[in-house]
Amino acid sequence: MATTMATASSDTIRVRRTAVRAWVGWFVLPATALLLVFFFYPLVIIIWRSFSDPQVGLSNYTALLNDDVSVRVLARTLYTALIVALCTLLISYPYAYAMTKAGRRARGVMTVLVLLPFWTSLMARNFAWYLLEQRGGLIEQLLAAVGIPGVVLLGSVTGAAVAMVQVMLPYMVLSLYSSMENIDRRLLDAACSLGAPRLTAFRKVYLPLSLPGVLSGFSLVFIMTLGFYITPTLLGSPQQALVSQLIASRVNGLLDFGGGGALGAVLLVITLLVLFTVGRTVRPAAALPQAVDRG
Amino acid sequence: MQRTKLLAIPLVGTVMSLLAACGGSAGTTATPQALTFVSYGAGAYQNGQQQAWVDPFQKQKGVKITIDAPSDNAKLKTMVEAGKVTWDVVDTDPFFAMKYCGKYTDTIDVGDLKPNFPPGTLSDCAVPAAFFGLIFMYNTNTYGTNPPTRLADFFDAKKFPGKRSISGSIPTNGRLEAALLADGVAPDQLYPLDIKRALEVYGRVKPDIAFAQTYGQQQQTMVGNQADLALLPSARAYSVLKAGGTSWKPVWDKVPVTWDALVIPKGSPHKDLAQQFIQFASQPAQAQGFANLSGIGAANTAATGSSTGLMAEVDPFTAERKPKQVLLNADWWAQNIDNVTAAWTNWMSG
Known part of the structure; x- marks a missing residue:
């Protein structure tokens, strides 16, 4: 590749580049068209209705903010998403780290293990959790065996959260891995050779360098958990409803399209805020302030 | 060259799907002799409707009926608002149909069938399709020696500790009435419903309630x-028994009775045929045929027949159980359904 590039005249390269640039426009067309027609257009309608149904104005939003239940459910949803993202991170970090250290074959096996549930239907996994979490199910039996009887996760927000962590695991592991894979391990050796104990080297060098992966994985899981519908519906309880369940009951029960849209819009704003914050934070330079200062 | 070809495939696909999407809105030229009937999806209920109503009507009229599911008020509203109604006859709750009569649902002429429905159940836009009783059941595995005997026992966690299964959907199936009856309100004093009091009665056992998101889930909960x-509609109780949940026994106290209705969405392109279909389904023979197949109460009071076997065990519509029935007040519900929905949702998710 490099040799052909070197032998080709600069003119040819320029022509090729322009051709590629022209083609790029075509490449993104199908995705753009799909997004415009099936995502942005409905989204605009939903948001418009949240301001215009039943009457034009902010009534849906003021009603939402003055409604104890909506606010409580929103808070519960944010809290649950935060816990789920944290748990997923704690479980995934050592795993992704081990993947970078493993040999080629072991890494292949580990990747497949992460992706295996990913390839399984979400519904199948939800029903599997349903059986595990139900009264007399495996989880209750196991906990009873170690002296904690009577724990039925099914029908609680905890039950839904446990399943969501499992569903989200691949997203987190892969985000972490792709970022950790690019960390130059010689930096750790350098730190050690300068007298840092291994743990300090990890804390001061490796951890900050892996931060972009942590943040992107965390925000991905957090955002996806915010809007999760099917798992909380099946494994959770309306008593501890999450915002997606509340939207469904607004739209289907009350036919309150405006109110449901307002809830959706608030969720969207929260999501965008998270993305924006993460987008500003995730820069290798920002992640490694000391290194930059000293450099 | 290779690349160009590869690229062409998704491009052509996108363009074609876009064209198809645009074409759909312009060319809704269905043949007049077709009808779309919407029910709740394969199961004892819809299968009963298919055998007792849809199949014979197709044969008799030589029309093609498509069955769609599930019935969904939000979807119906969207169709009518968008002016693209593809549903002709929809099985749904009568209160929605009454509240939005003339707006989302159309008026239905039932001809000489008018006196054939229980008083107060037929309205301009909603024709009763099937009756249900909300019955109280207990698990003999748990209370074999000391079974509950009255509705009030459902709300007494001290005397009867245990998980209580009810649907978490909007309580149009008599759940509020059951709580008030259990709390001592006389059947003729029920309306206007004291929503707050009913929710307080449920509040006594709230930590023990397992809310089911769908009736299917409730059946699953009971069989497993x-x-x-449990408090559940009689037809669902029959499904529980049939699916092997025979440890469940009914308690025959007062039974709130509600019903499902057939409605015609406003702007249905086949309104005449839809009306004929509803009149056909409401005939005594068809109503009874549906009842026999699915364990519901026949909508037509002239229908005669009796349930047998498992169905009889949980049939609130037999002659000797008739005095226990308490019919829901459709007018009150049509006016108050939004209040109830809001109060119930807030109470439940709070």
Whole structure:
């Protein structure tokens, strides 16, 4: 590749580049068209209705903010998403780290293990959790065996959260891995050779360098958990409803399209805020302030 | 060259799907002799309707009826608002149909069938399709020696500790009435419903309630011994017994009775045929045929027949159980359904 590039005249390269640039426009067309027609257009309608149904104005939003239940459910949803993202991170970090250290074959096996549930239907996994979490199910039996009887996760927000962590695991592991894979391990050796104990080297060098992966994985899981519908519906309880369940009951029960849209819009704003914050934070330079200062 | 070809495939696909999407809105030229009937999806209920109503009507009229599911008020509203109604006859709750009569649902002429429905159940836009009783059941595995005997026991966690299974959907199936009856309100004093009081009665056992998101889930909960007490529609009780949940026994106290209705969405392109279909389904023979197949109460009072076997065990519509029935007040519900929905949702998710 490099040799052909070197032998080709600069003119040819320029022509090729322009051709590629022209083609790029075509490449993104199908995705753009799909997004415009099936995502942005409905989204605009939903948001418009949240301001215009039943009457034009902010009534849906003021009603939402003055409604104890909506606010409580929103808070519960944010809290649950935060816990789920944290748990997923704690479980995934050592795993992704081990993947970078493993040999080629072991890494292949580990990747497949992460992706295996990913390839399984979400519904199948939800029903599997349903059986595990139900009264007399495996989880209750196991906990009873170690002296904690009577724990039925099914029908609680905890039950839904446990399943969501499992569903989200691949997203987190892969985000972490792709970022950790690019960390130059010689930096750790350098730190050690300068007298840092291994743990300090990890804390001061490796951890900050892996931060972009942590943040992107965390925000991905957090955002996806915010809007999760099917798992909380099946494994959770309306008593501890999450915002997606509340939207469904607004739209289907009350036919309150405006109110449901307002809830959706608030969720969207929260999501965008998270993305924006993460987008500003995730820069290798920002992640490694000391290194930059000293450099 | 290779690349160009590869790229062409998704491009052509996108363009074609876009064209198809645009074409759909312009060319809705269905043949007049077709009808779309919407029910709740394969199961004893819809299968009963298909055998007792849809199949014979197709044969008799030589029309093609498509069955769609599930019935969904939000979807119906969207169709009518968008002016693209593809549903002709929809099985749904009568209160929605009454509240939005003339707006989302169309008026229906039932001809000489008018006196054939229980008083107060037929309205301009909603024709009763099937009756249900909300019955109280208990699990004999849990209370074999000391079974509950009255509705009030459902709300007494001290005397009858255990998980209580009810639907978490909007309580149009008599759940509020059941709580008030259990609390001592006389059947003729029920309306206007004291929503707050009914929710307070449920509040006594709220930590023990397992809310089911769908009736299917409630059946699953009961058959799988995940609950000890339950309030559920009679047709669902029959499904529980049929699916092997025979440890469940009914308690015959007062039974709130509600019904499902057939409605015609406003702007249905086949309104005449839809009306004929509803009149056909409401005939005594068809109503009874549906009842026999699915364990519901026949909508037509002239229908005669009796349930047998498992169905009889949970049939609130037999002659000797008739005095226990308490019919829901459709007018009150049509006016108050939004209040109830808001109060119930807030109470439940709070």
